[in-house]
Amino acid sequence: MSTGLDPVLLGRASERQSLDRVLDDARDGRSAVLVIRGEAGVGKTTLLRHCARQASGFRVAHVAGVQSEMELPFAGLHQLCARMLGEVEALPEPQRDALGVALGVTSGAAPDRYLVGLATLSLLSEIAARRPLACLIDDAQWLDAASGQVLGFVARRLHAESVAMIFAVREPLEVRELARLPELTLDGLADEDARALLSTVMPGRLDAAVRDRLVAETRGNPLAILELPSALDTPSTFEAPPARRIEERFVRQLELLDDHARLLLLVAAAEPADDARPVWRAAERLGVDPSATTDTRGLLTIGERVTFRHPLVRSAVYGAAPLERRRAVHAALADAVEETDRRAWHRAAAAPGPDEAVAAALEACAVRAEARGGPGAAAAFLERAGTLSTVPARRAERLLAAAGAKHDAGALDPALALLDALNADALDARGRAQVAILRGQIAFDQLRPGDAARHLAGAARRLEPVDGGLARETYLQALGAAMWDGGGMGEIAAAARAAPPAPAPPAAGDALLDAVARLVTDGHVAAAPALRLALELVLDAPDDWVWFAVAGNAITIAQELWEPDAWRALSARHEDFAREAGALVQLQYALGMQPWVYVLAGDMSRARAAIAEERAIAHATGNPSMAFVEMVRAAWCGEESELIAATRANTPVRGRIGCFAAYAGAILHNGLGRHAEALEAASRAFAPDHLGYGPFVVPELAEAAARTGDSQRLGSVIDWMAERTRVTRTDWSLGTEALVRALAGDGEVAYREAIMRFGRTWLRPQCARTQLLYGEWLRREGRRMAAREQLRAAYETFAAMGMEGFAERARRELAVTGETARRRTVETRDDLTPQERQIATLARDGLTNPEIGARLFLSPRTVEWHMKNVFKKLGIGSRTVLRDVLEGESRGV
Structure with missing residues (x-):
């Protein structure tokens, strides 16, 4: 050696x-x-x-x-x-x-x-x-x-x-x-090394055939080789894995020890904290001779800490002990430990059967674990409390609470297993509804929104006679899940409207439920007043954890009302509050949707940064990525391969995600001039149960229908828009209606109105899109000079935003008019990675490295490293220069 x-x-x-x-x-x-x-x-x-x-x-x-x-x-x-x-x-x-x-x-x-x-x-x-x-x-x-x-x-x-x-x-x-x-x-040792190791513990005692047989049996496992001397007189067990064989050898070594040594080993094995003091106190209560530690043949060392030769010794000792002896040891440890939760756990392990007092103590442990932010520990305490409960109803209640804690800890399948195991019939009506609610929440987290909507709707119906407020809250969750699935909304909305009404004046959640349910059952015109009231209440609601429950539906309402400023404000608020609260799962959801705002504002760098951050959070937490807005970003940028990849990453595409995929396909095909394909995709996205998507899909459907000569489809879009603008008159809605009329033949006046109205919003790509369509119309009318003005403006805007598909289409149209568009050169700042750009923007806005790190869930040292790369790429030496280099990239949108 x-x-x-x-x-x-x-x-x-x-x-x-x-x-x-x-x-x-x-x-x-x-x-x-x-x-x-x-x-x-x-x-x-x-x-x-x-x-x-x-x-x-x-x-x-x-x-x-x-x-x-x-x-x-x-x-x-x-x-x-x-x-x-x-x-x-x-x-x-x-x-x-x-x-x-x-x-x-x-x-x-x-x-x-x-x-x-x-x-x-x-x-x-x-x-x-x-x-x-x-x-x-x-x-x-x-x-x-x-x-x-x-x-x-x-x-x-x-x-x-x-x-x-x-x-x-x-x-x-x-x-x-x-x-x-x-x-x-790490695999077993190579045969040569395994033979060398074997020779250190069994020198000169084996011939080559026996040695090779032992090496093969241990499969080169070093611990198995080191334990061979103690097992020479026992038969080999070729089919057992090394870990099992080693445990069996440790058990056989236990049989050679006296009772005091075995009992001391069991006390040490049963106490997980490896603290020597309670082990010795419990051993004393059990009458163990203090010298027993010298008789354990090296299996156990007790100094300041308790150390086993190998973790397999602990499991072998505990597994080999008779049940009654284990209970006696746990009872002694319960009297020996000082920490309340460990004492309660040992008493639970010592209990010969159900014991309500012990179950109550474990339940109190769960409360303390929850207070420290440990739902997994709370679930373990509650599950054990449930098994020790003497009253069937209390048993079911505790197991339900344990399932909820497992859900909070991210253990979704174990939570479902507990729900399957508990006796729901022992619960009251509210408890049975809570079981269904939890099943629905787990289904939604597992990306099964249809199952989630079904469970939640059923729970809401059960809650109606028991707790009207919780019933309405659950109906709202059910509608939200149904939106993602794309089915069952009508039945859920009708049930919600038939439920007992909320007390007056309505809270934000109640108003949201009424508005969304009316929208589904009666349509936009009838629901518009309720939608506006709900939006106002949500915008005025305080930032608290309850707000998270309404954020998604509120954003849908802002889109349904064609209110871009409200949409942007709610999305930013969702992100900011999630960051401030440190709620990373909520932040992931917010970052999954926020890039849509950035894309429709033409800020592709912020969109990429948000998408990258969402993916980083998904990677850090082990959750699936929600970055399906990447489909829309890729479509606006004319990146067909990226769109295909993003769509495949979100398969199966159905419900809202399917709508996203179809909408993105329509954008891509329209940008590339493939209008027949665009019409097919836009038609799939333009569906009654896709709430809030009209403002985005209508321009795609109208252009595709106009370019393919589908006058019937174009006429239905005109009627659809006219119905909405009777009650919802914003620059976004009126601009879109004007664009549809222009495509249908109203011509110049309608195009100019659309450009004027879009220009009063932050929807830069839509404004440029209208200029492109207007320029193409002017060019077909033979008005080349006027066409160049519109096409040049569209090209410059699209090129600056990195929307290469539409930029290339505008460049080709300009060439037909006789003007050659100057290709834009990529600026140095475009070499920044999405995360570098995000960090640089926050630094420009005055945030320190620790503040940026807290916002982006990075350490200050990592932020500092990124800032050095930013300075190098931009060729600058201080943060103050960032204001000039990144000028025009405003905070927010």
Whole structure:
């Protein structure tokens, strides 16, 4: 062993090189993340120890997940941050408060787990600014859910910090929070190295055939090889995996110990905190001889902490113990531990059957876990409380609450399994409705909006005689889900209108429900007054968590009323409030829709930045991306391949997403002059149950119908627009009506009116689009000089916005008039990535690096790194110059 390496590192040259590269990257200021995957005993922990030895000049932080039925919120995060809390004061106040509450060192409102993640990211960044930081997380598959989510989020947001994060995960277990991170799969040792390792523990005792047979049986698993001497007198079990065989060998070793040693091992195995003090106190209560630790044959070491030779020892000890003995040990530990939640959990494990007092104590633990922002831990407490409940109704209520907490923690399938398992008949009417509501919410989160609408509508009907307010709120959710699915809206709207009315004066949510339901059942004209009232109430409503529930429907109403300023204000407000609240899931939804505003304003750089940020959040949280507005952006820019890719990414396209795909296809085909294809796509998007889409689809349908000579379709569009402009008279609606009339033959006066009205809005592409159509009409009328003026203006606008499809169409039309359009050169600032542009814009607007980081869920160090790239690309040296370089790109839109 002249190398000085651990025996199980024999032959791990390529793996050690990979780990050394991770450390080198962190030394150079480039964050690096690696997930080591492998079966039990294959050497993952030893490789982490290698990293710790190699991390000269680093601050090293260790975290270890512990296999246990018990889950304490942010237990793993506390291991990571406990010795860093002196640096917390450097964090922005919202982050500092969130991390303090999560770790239980301060009190306050339950924080959003992703705000805790941002706080952790900022904290690690601050630590690494003075000295590189290596975070080594062993047995990550056993981290509590809250810690796993936070550490997974941090791993995805690290970029320009001197931080290395290395996780070890036991196969075949999966850790969703670490999906799609760089991986290193650790297999067994090569035969030569396995034989060399075997010779260190069994020197000179084996002939070649026996040695090769043992190497083959262990499949090169180092721990299995090291444990072979204790198993020479037992038969081989070729079909069992190494982890199972090792556990069985540990169990056989237990049989050789005296009763005191076995009991001490069981006490240590049953207490997940690895704190020696309660282990010794419980052992004393059970009459264990204090010298028993010397008789465990190296399976257990108790110093200040409790350490097993390997995690498999813990599971082997606990699994082999008789049930009654485990209960006795948990009862002793319940008297020995000081922490309230652990005491309650041990009492639950000690209970021989249902026990209402223990169930109530666990329920109180769940309340405390929720207060710290740990829904996963709350779910575990509540589920155990449910199984120990003596009253069927209380059992069902607690299991329902556990399912809700699992949903909040993002564990959707386990939440559904709990709902399937509970006895809904034991609940009252409100409880049964809550089951349906939760099923609907889970279905919506799983991108099954049709199922969501069905469950929610059924729940609303059950709630009508029980809780009218909650019934109306649920009907509103059902209508929102039905909008995404594209079906069932009529029945839900009719049921909502037949439900008991809201008290007067109506709140914003009540007004929204009345307006949307009337819109579905009676049409735009009849609903217009209710729509306007609802929009006013929502715009005046305070920013709170309830506001999130109405934001999506309110934006639909603003679009249905052709109110671009209200649409823009609501979208920006949704995004801003989500950022300020640290609600990353809500921010992802807001960023999924906000690019639509940017596209229709012609600000493609902001649209790309928002789409990129939404995707980054989806990647960080493990949620599916909602960036389907990318289809519309690609269509306006004439990027056919990008549109196809974006459409495929959102398959199956149905409901609102299907409408988006059809609408985007119509834009693309019209821009490229393929009007027959545009007509087919626009016709699919122009459907009665696609609320709010008329303002966008009508120009596409009208142009395509006019260019293909479909006078009947064009006439129906004129009638449709006239019906709306009788009651909804905005520059957007009247401009669109004028454009449709112009395409139908009204000519110059109508075109000029449309250009004038669109010009009074921020809808720059639509104004340029009308100038293009007007210029084409003038050119066909033989008025070349007048046509050039309109076509030149359209070309310049489209080219400046990067809408290459329409720009090329305008350029070709200009060429027909005898004028050659000067191709615009790409400015240096267009070389900025979407995120660099977003950061540069925020810096220009006066935000500091920490403020930009908090807004974009990045560390200040990463923001600083991006700013250096911005300065280099733009050829500037200070933020003040950004105002000139980015002039015209206003904040907002």
